[in-house]
Amino acid sequence: xxxxxxVLDSNVFIESKKxxxxxxxxxxxxxALIDNAQKGHIESIDRVYKExxxxxxxxxxxxxxxxxxxxxxxxxxxxAHYGVLMQxxxxxxxxxxxxxxxxxxxxxxxxxxxxxxxxxxxTIVTHEDLNLAKKSKILIPVACQHHGVKFCDTFEMxxxxxxxx
Numbered sequence: 001x002x003x004x005x006x007v008l009d010s011n012v013f014i015e016s017k018k019x020x021x022x023x024x025x026x027x028x029x030x031x032a033l034i035d036n037a038q039k040g041h042i043e044s045i046d047r048v049y050k051e052x053x054x055x056x057x058x059x060x061x062x063x064x065x066x067x068x069x070x071x072x073x074x075x076x077x078x079x080a081h082y083g084v085l086m087q088x089x090x091x092x093x094x095x096x097x098x099x100x101x102x103x104x105x106x107x108x109x110x111x112x113x114x115x116x117x118x119x120x121x122x123t124i125v126t127h128e129d130l131n132l133a134k135k136s137k138i139l140i141p142v143a144c145q146h147h148g149v150k151f152c153d154t155f156e157m158x159x160x161x162x163x164x165x
């Protein structure tokens with residue numbers, strides 16, 4: 001199977017559950033994610049899995065029982081990309097020290113997600129917006145843009161995969 005087209009950020013799962021695609025009003029959204037993951041179009045990474053489990057809610061239960069599509073992010077190739085991201089973030093003068101520390105936290109998924117996408121050439125799906133002026137957080141789209149990684153939001157992914165709800 002080839003690499004997935006899309007790799008999902010934690011906020012795609014979390015915000016979808018809390019807002020537009022709650023389990024009780026949009027079960028077709030969750031079924032479409034599973035169907036496309038089974039086809040190899042969508043997945044996420046192990047560190048996103050951990051962030052979701054930290055929520056200890058019905059989303060955590062769902063990923064445990066219905067979403068086994070989390071790739072391992074600790075391969076040597078991904079770790080090499082992660083090192084590039086760490087060097088870039090630590091040397092970037094725009095971001096606050098706190099933003100750099102948060103981005104470098106080993107248990108935080110963002111940098112690992114970007115490193116995974118760098119390695120697989122997947123498009124990251126995130127609810128974060130591209131804000132080049134932000135200093136207090138290293139946003140996924142900002143790091144992606146700098147490193148040539150494609151990113152989009154959930155709606156764009158749904159359209160590109162021709163998912164109808």
